[in-house]
Amino acid sequence: MATAVLVIPACVLAALLLWPTATGVFISNLSEACYRCLCYVSTDCNTAHGCTAGYCGPFNISRVYWVDAGKVTFPDDDPERNHAWEDCARSYQCSKRIVEGYLQKFGKDCNSDGVTDCFDYMMVNGNGGYGCTASLNRTANGRRWLRRYRDCQLNTATAKA
Numbered sequence: 001m002a003t004a005v006l007v008i009p010a011c012v013l014a015a016l017l018l019w020p021t022a023t024g025v026f027i028s029n030l031s032e033a034c035y036r037c038l039c040y041v042s043t044d045c046n047t048a049h050g051c052t053a054g055y056c057g058p059f060n061i062s063r064v065y066w067v068d069a070g071k072v073t074f075p076d077d078d079p080e081r082n083h084a085w086e087d088c089a090r091s092y093q094c095s096k097r098i099v100e101g102y103l104q105k106f107g108k109d110c111n112s113d114g115v116t117d118c119f120d121y122m123m124v125n126g127n128g129g130y131g132c133t134a135s136l137n138r139t140a141n142g143r144r145w146l147r148r149y150r151d152c153q154l155n156t157a158t159a160k161a
Contacts, residue, residue, distance in 0.1 A: 030103060034118035035096055037152035041122055041145050047092050056089035059099055059125075068129060069101030105129065122149050 039045035042060040055062050063085055066072065071079035073088050088094040103121050106129030110120040124132040126145045136142030 029115075029117045030100060030107075030121060031118075033156050034121060035099070037118060037149060037156065038099060038122060038125060039092070040152045041148045042125070044148070050090060051086055056086045057095045058092050059089070059095045061085075061089040061095055061098055065102055066098055068105060069098045070105075072098045072101050099125075102129065106132070108132065119149070 036045065039058045043049045043058050045058050047058045049058055049060070050056065066085040066089060071085070072094065073079050073081075073084045074091070074094055077084045077087065079085075088098060103124060106124050107116060107121060108124070109116045110123035110127075110132035112133075120132065122145065123136065126132075126136050126142055127134050136146050
């Protein structure tokens with residue numbers, strides 16, 4: 001009986017500690033600097049970017065990405081409205097919330113370096129939520145993403161110095 005009294009609280013504590021990792025990644029490394037780099041990688045952070053070939057806004061968000069992110073919209077909008085996703089994706093602030101929702105769902109350590117950071121988030125965006133471990137070097141678009149990411153990181157480091 002005494003063993004059961006100790007085991008139950010230990011199980012409850014373990015469930016509470018493990019629950020955040022089971023439902024998504026805590027994206028503490030998703031800073032404003034990281035958002036800027038993800039945006040730069042996507043469209044050179046062109047905040048005037050509309051929609052082209054089904055991709056919208058400064059983060060170049062598709063409808064499928066938006067759905068995976070949880071159908072984020074402006075506060076008073078209806079996610080079932082036909083163009084709600086496009087309107088949100090074209091707004092830098094609203095599209096950041098879409099990116100956050102997507103990374104909450106799919107963010108992980110894509111390059112197996114033991115840290116989930118902005119590089120991993122860029123890999124998730126570049127390869128999709130289920131394929132983030134694939135090398136971006138295998139395509140011209142992936143190589144462009146890597147080059148833009150490095151440029152952004154260098155510019156961010158230079159600005160801090």
